[in-house]
Amino acid sequence: MTIYQIAVLPGDGIGPDVTVQAIRVLEVIRELDADFDIRFTEFNWNSEYYLEHGSMMPEDGLEQLQAFDAILFGAIGDARVADEISIWQLIMPIRKNFRQYVNMRPIKRLSGIDSPLKNESPVDFVVFRENAEGEYSNIGGRLYQGQPQEMAVQNTIITKTGVERIARYAFDYAQASGRNKVTSATKSNAIIHSMKLWDEAVAEVAADYQGIELESYFIDALAAYFVQRPESFDVVVASNLFGDILTDLGAAIVGGLGVSPSGNINPEREYPSMFEAIHGSAPDIAGKGIANPIAQIWSAALMLDHLGRPDLSTAIVSAIETVLGEGRVRTPDLGGNDTTEQLGTAIAQVVKDQLTVKGEC
Structure with a gap:
């Protein structure tokens, strides 16, 4: 069994909220698939870190990240820190130094979304x-x-x-x-x-x-x-x-930025690739618990595909479409009144149900 080591950078604003839900889904898969194990190491390198240390990550930050199989990134951006600082001291160094020259962004109309x-x-x-x-x-x-x-x-x-x-x-x-x-x-x-x-x-x-x-x-x-x-x-x-x-x-x-994933990919696999929703830190709704976690959960699915488990990636996307198609659980951006946690929990439950039916528990 392969154990995947994942660096998690939740970031700012809604980043931590949506990242928690992506990890929730991955942990459900870990519990049910005997051939899948995944470990998470969290790095709180964000705007708060910058305000305390004067940089967005430690001097050896890239060296620390290089040891991982992939990076799950939340979002970055805080009014207290200039955008050029947060971007050019965190996201850009990772993309450029890790030769993530492919940015993959699926554009797909999911069932249940107007x-x-x-x-x-x-x-x-x-x-x-x-x-x-x-x-x-x-x-x-x-x-x-x-x-x-x-x-x-x-x-x-x-x-x-x-x-x-x-x-x-x-x-x-x-x-x-x-x-x-x-x-x-x-x-x-x-x-x-x-x-x-x-x-x-x-x-x-x-x-x-x-x-x-x-x-x-x-x-x-x-x-x-x-x-x-x-x-x-x-x-x-x-x-x-x-x-x-x-x-x-x-x-x-x-359907909006809340449902759109991305992967920053190093095709040669000399360095870890990084997966993130294409939305930002959304300061207008930060802390309210209403951000749509689908883009981040789907980004985690792209990560699994990159790591060699397209079957699990497909299961996550199928679960997202099932929940959306049912229309019972929706965050405000999708016309509902549910929370980030409620939507993440609903998707995780469908993933669990699908894998259980397939006998992968």
Whole structure:
């Protein structure tokens, strides 16, 4: 039996609340599956830690995390700490130093959730966002701050290697999952250097996958198509910024940020991958116990798939859909009055029931 060692960073705001529910579901599986064991080590590296220590994590924080099989991350963000500090001293160092260059974000309309779109066609696609370079670079600076001639330079870093590896991951996923189209997000008509390289590198990779169609859209048009015909997409590949924006839009059309998971993946498995809901710390509802835990529970399911247990990952997603389909337990964002704990408990119970029926206890 493999024992999986998981680092848990609950973070700020609603992060701890939703992370507790994800762990609740994983612990149910541990109790019922004789071939599955998982251990959690919690690290309270968050804004409170920063206010006390002057940094978001210890100097050897990355070294500590590297020993784990995966990282389950809550959310980060606190009005008392500037966003650039919390992001660039915690999330970005993990993503970049652990070479988590694949950000995977499923966009799926789950049964029982109303969409703001009139279109009721099934929506089920995956966005692969380049996660290590692109527009999210700290290369640049500001001059003459506070003066009339103040200026800022922010450099975008696009490398052929970086584009090729995220594109290949997207095409491999499409091939393995039986999807027949990859859509590339670009803006090469206006961003003529970095996005031209992006287009060329994606096209070169696509040539190796004869059975999969490549289509390319400018980011502004693609955003419109996400709303007009989301059912037409299979796999989308995008740069760091474009992927970030598209997936928030994608989440909105299938029920909101509260149901949208993500994985920051190091495909070579040299370092642990990190799994987190795409929502933030939601300070407006922090401490109220009403946050939707589905995105974090689903992120834990992505983690299990990455760790080699797609069967357990499928069981969790099936349980989420069952609870939503019943419509009895819903947090306020889904039109109900139930708490984070009540929704998490309901999903954990369905997971338990499913595994018990299958005789995995």
